[in-house]
Amino acid sequence: MLDDAMQPLAALVTGGRRGIGRAIAVELASRGYDVAITDVVDDEDTALTLRAIEDQGRRSLFVQANLQDVASHTRVLERVLAWCGDLDCLVNNAGIGSPARGDLLDVTPEAFDTVLGVNLRGTFFMTQAVARHMLSAEPDRPRAIITVSSVSATMASPERAEYCLSKSALPMMTKLFALRLAHAGIPVFEVRPGIIRTPMTEAVAQKYEARFKEGLVPMNRWGEADDVAKAVGQLAGGALQFATGSVLQVDGGLSISAF
Template sequence: MRQVALVTGSSRGIGLAAAEALAREGFAIAINGPVADGELSRAVDRIAALGAPVVAAAFDVSDLTRHEAELARIEAALGPLTTLVNNAGVGVLKRGDLLDVSEESWDRCLTVNTKAMFFLSQAFARRLLARDRPAALFHAIVNVTSSNAVAVAVQRAEYCASKAAAAMVSKALAVRLGGENIAVYDVQPGLIATDMTAPVIEMYAKRAAEGLTLFPRVGQPEDMGAIIAALASGKLPYTTGQAISADAGMLVPRF
């Protein structure tokens, strides 16, 4: 018996780091990106090089009509899914005054960061509940939201709103699925060096060194990957519904 994980948005960044960490834990991995391109292919090759069974899952998570078919295809290739890592997400179309936020940017953030995560989790959970699940395998949903689920970044209010909603979805899923022995976690990354944060990461690295974070550095995707893999592997037994502030203590209240 083997753990099988779908990691959305895993062709790069936090998602790829999570997929690599899970592969090292013995998981079979479905690597997801919106299209079948070179980036997705290279990510698949990186997981295969670790010796893990792997399949490419090229679909846009915001296309809800694809969810059932893609989950079925992954299971046909790798075996029954045990784990869903909802990592796929988007940022704002333009940072700036929230009074200037466009409906397009609002809808984009809520559609990908919240709606897609909710309905993919729903489809995943339904599949798990429809079959017998070996007690020896740990079953979990790990959602990657953001420290902006808690802390306001006024220049990207629509992103904050989408992540706050996603954090509440995580809690709701934990309550619904706890009785079914399916754990749900919410990982809330802080200042992480990714493509999304590339335009501002140097500024935040300086602020981290000056005390914005308790550890004086920005985080790396590999930091998040290790956290996600630990949660998905059941290494925090007797826990569910937890929000993990993966932010080097940035949001710890202090004088």
């Protein structure tokens, strides 16, 4: 392994194949990170993201994995560390929406378990694995763990009950890991996007366009994946280390209580 003075920065972005994950991976690459991404799917989007990282002059790696499969986390992390030697930044971006929007009285145990299995359980145990590694390495350079959650962490959408519940636990997860890792100087943050234009929101784009006209979002526009990526990039570099445990809202004012 190269010493810290020579070794490039390295980041792992879960769910980095497209959308917000891709934008984050490219943003981190532009800031000097070699970037590994994971996703459950390996397709043309994966190749496009790896190329976009390399276009920034950095190395890229794809590891196909399902975040819900906690038993695979050790394999994923070992593969990433064999490639980069050390890990300076984890971005918990992978997540899934509700399998079907509808009455919360109709939510099935299967849908509930699947969504929480990815968005909460998988995210928690991936963070745990990376935190253990970071504590064992302790290099003299900036490190960070950043979780991309959602305004649904605090804003209720009854037609997406299991999704909202899965996101509502991530603020507490951020606080817990921030306290656990503070002594080692590893800040932990939550980035909370609002309505972002991504493949995940394509199916409900017309609904949101209509709501924008009604004033749903004070800035009166879609959020873009780059809006989230820029926020993550700022948090990753160590400049805001003393703000560990903080939440950064990236929602155009959507979550501001007003009357």
